[in-house]
Amino acid sequence: MIKLVNVSKRYQDTVALKNFNLEIPEGMLLVLLGPSGCGKSTVIRLINRLIQPTSGEIYVNNKDIRHMEFSKLRRGIGYAIQNTGLFPHYNVYENIAVVPRLLKWKKYDIDQRVDTLLDLVGLNRNYKDKLPSELSGGEGQRVGVARALAADPAILLMDEPFGSLDPLNRERLQKEFYRIQKQLKKTVLFVTHDVEEAIRLADKIAVMRPGEIVSIGRPSDFIAEDKEGYIKEFLGSEYALKLLSRFMVQDVIDQRPVAVKNNVTVRHYFRINKESTVSNALSMMISKGARSLEVIDEKKRIGLIHFEDILMNVFGGEKNEKE
Amino acid sequence: MKKNKTNFMIATIMLFLLFLFSIFKFDVIEKLLIFAIKPKDFFVARESLFELARQHIFIVAVSSSLSVLIAVCIAILTRFPIMNELEEFILGIAIFGQTIPTVAILALLVPFLGYGFKPALVALFIYGILPVLRNTIEGLNTISEDVRESARAMGMSPFQVMSKVELPLAFPAILAGVRVSLILNISVATIGATVGLKGFGILIVNGIRSDDIILILKGAIPVSLLALTVESLFMHLEKKFRLP
Numbered sequence: 117m118i119k120l121v122n123v124s125k126r127y128q129d130t131v132a133l134k135n136f137n138l139e140i141p142e143g144m145l146l147v148l149l150g151p152s153g154c155g156k157s158t159v160i161r162l163i164n165r166l167i168q169p170t171s172g173e174i175y176v177n178n179k180d181i182r183h184m185e186f187s188k189l190r191r192g193i194g195y196a197i198q199n200t201g202l203f204p205h206y207n208v209y210e211n212i213a214v215v216p217r218l219l220k221w222k223k224y225d226i227d228q229r230v231d232t233l234l235d236l237v238g239l240n241r242n243y244k245d246k247l248p249s250e251l252s253g254g255e256g257q258r259v260g261v262a263r264a265l266a267a268d269p270a271i272l273l274m275d276e277p278f279g280s281l282d283p284l285n286r287e288r289l290q291k292e293f294y295r296i297q298k299q300l301k302k303t304v305l306f307v308t309h310d311v312e313e314a315i316r317l318a319d320k321i322a323v324m325r326p327g328e329i330v331s332i333g334r335p336s337d338f339i340a341e342d343k344e345g346y347i348k349e350f351l352g353s354e355y356a357l358k359l360l361s362r363f364m365v366q367d368v369i370d371q372r373p374v375a376v377k378n379n380v381t382v383r384h385y386f387r388i389n390k391e392s393t394v395s396n397a398l399s400m401m402i403s404k405g406a407r408s409l410e411v412i413d414e415k416k417r418i419g420l421i422h423f424e425d426i427l428m429n430v431f432g433g434e435k436n437e438k439e
Numbered sequence: 440m441k442k443n444k445t446n447f448m449i450a451t452i453m454l455f456l457l458f459l460f461s462i463f464k465f466d467v468i469e470k471l472l473i474f475a476i477k478p479k480d481f482f483v484a485r486e487s488l489f490e491l492a493r494q495h496i497f498i499v500a501v502s503s504s505l506s507v508l509i510a511v512c513i514a515i516l517t518r519f520p521i522m523n524e525l526e527e528f529i530l531g532i533a534i535f536g537q538t539i540p541t542v543a544i545l546a547l548l549v550p551f552l553g554y555g556f557k558p559a560l561v562a563l564f565i566y567g568i569l570p571v572l573r574n575t576i577e578g579l580n581t582i583s584e585d586v587r588e589s590a591r592a593m594g595m596s597p598f599q600v601m602s603k604v605e606l607p608l609a610f611p612a613i614l615a616g617v618r619v620s621l622i623l624n625i626s627v628a629t630i631g632a633t634v635g636l637k638g639f640g641i642l643i644v645n646g647i648r649s650d651d652i653i654l655i656l657k658g659a660i661p662v663s664l665l666a667l668t669v670e671s672l673f674m675h676l677e678k679k680f681r682l683p
Contacts, residue, residue: 164592166588166591166592186594187594187595187596188594189594190591190592190593190594191593191594193592195589195592195593197585197588197589198585199583199585200585201583201585201586201588201589201592202586202589203586203589203590203604203608204586204608204682205604205607205608205682214593214595215593215594218593218594218595218599247682247683249682249683250683263593
């Protein structure tokens with residue numbers, strides 16, 4: 117649990133945050149979304165006390181962080197940043213083992229933990245001896261995430277962790293982090309300026325403008341944002357399209373029994389994997405000129421996805437019906 | 440990369456062997472030199488070349504160790520927020536110390552410390568500080584802010600950040616500073632002979648006085664070889680500790 121109450125941060129003559137309030141319940145991934153320089157990173161750095169607030173209170177797990185020791189607070193918070201911040205003179209193993217070693221874990225436990233984490237972030241175990249300079253950007257960032265998770269903290273702070281990766285690697289890591297988060301259910305504050313990234317990962321998105329939060333809600337809530345204004349401008353006119361990448365084909369397909377459909381359909385369909393995103397499906401529909409695609413699960417057909425499914429199921433069918 | 444490592448290692452060993460040869464078997468070199476240079480009446484040093492080498496190396500080792508210790512400490516102190524402003528000032532003083540001619544420092548020290556070992560030690564100590572200080576400060580400054588911040592964010596104390604992250608990362612730069620400081624002191628120590636310091640400098644100073652080139656070379660050749668040996672040894676170490 118993270119809670120900021122009326123937090124302000126002022127530098128000499130600039131105001132980074134004014135009366136900032138935010139609460140992230142246990143197990144939620146909240147994305148702080150906003151343009152560069154709007155104070156997103158300031159929020160993160162306030163929580164692990166890399167900087168001090170000018171006024172206001174911050175609670176982590178119901179404890180006022182001013183009354184906690186620096187080291188105790190920080191060792192309980194995983195921290196991942198854009199340029200990994202990996203120690204160049206430590207190999208992968210030592211980098212991941214930093215916090216467990218500070219917490220004086222036994223060698224055997226650390227060995228076990230490092231293996232577990234390498235598996236979790238999808239790195240081969242024989243990477244342990246490599247130095248950060250020998251890793252690709254994506255690999256380095258995986259190690260960064262593993263290091264943040266090392267001592268199994270309840271809270272993760274992530275400051276544009278995938279920001280410096282190429283689009284392909286970024287998407288791959290987002291997917292894997294999404295999977296990891298579903299599995300571990302950490303309380304995560306994730307900072308980014310990438311709308312699509314926010315859509316893919318967030319349980320809730322808080323849209324920021326310099327110094328303050330403008331709006332907060334689930335990713336699909338923002339689709340109802342009709343007013344012309346800051347939010348709409350920042351999220352972009354293609355927000356609905358981007359939102360499609362949040363959903364998997366298997367989430368929106370027709371739930372009617374497959375057998376019935378098998379009788380009806382005799383014609384040939386293009387195929388799509390059930391774990392592809394809905395945006396992939398739509399893209400395929402457009403490129404193939406088809407209104408329906410066959411959904412497969414390991415070569416086995418499990419149903420059909422229709423253009424109408426996307427319209428109705430993704431963007432809240434009930435809203436359309438009312439109108 | 441690997442090839443370079445072995446090169447410096449071999450060079451170090453060969454230079455060191457040459458150095459040993461020059462202090463133990465200088466008569467062989469002398470015989471060769473006599474072909475080119477007309478010998479003078481031989482000045483006979485009271486100490487053997489080995490004894491002079493021992494004393495030369497001793498004073499350089501002692502003074503450089505002291506300078507390294509002090510310089511690294513000062514550099515670490517400048518990292519603290521309060522001292523941060525002083526970084527330029529401290530470097531300024533060190534650079535100023537460097538610009539005073541060796542002979543002047545030695546002459547200034549003699550009234551206080553007498554002749555021989557002591558004034559030379561202090562002079563070498565002062566000269567040795569700057570290279571190490573400058574390199575350590577540079578080395579610490581080049582560490583990326585991300586790395587420093589990560590270390591803090593993971594709950595390291597300021598002492599742990601320094602000992603586990605900053606100093607190890609600055610170590611190759613510090614080594615380079617130690618190398619420059621040692622080379623400098625090996626040469627400056629010869630000038631120490633003007634205030635009566637025992638070392639290779641005695642041969643050179645006496646050689647100049649008596650216009651005896653062979654005697655000058657008897658001091659100059661071993662000193663040069665010693666300097667080259669140290670240079671090459673530290674190049675090897677720096678390569679070894681530098682991160683790929």
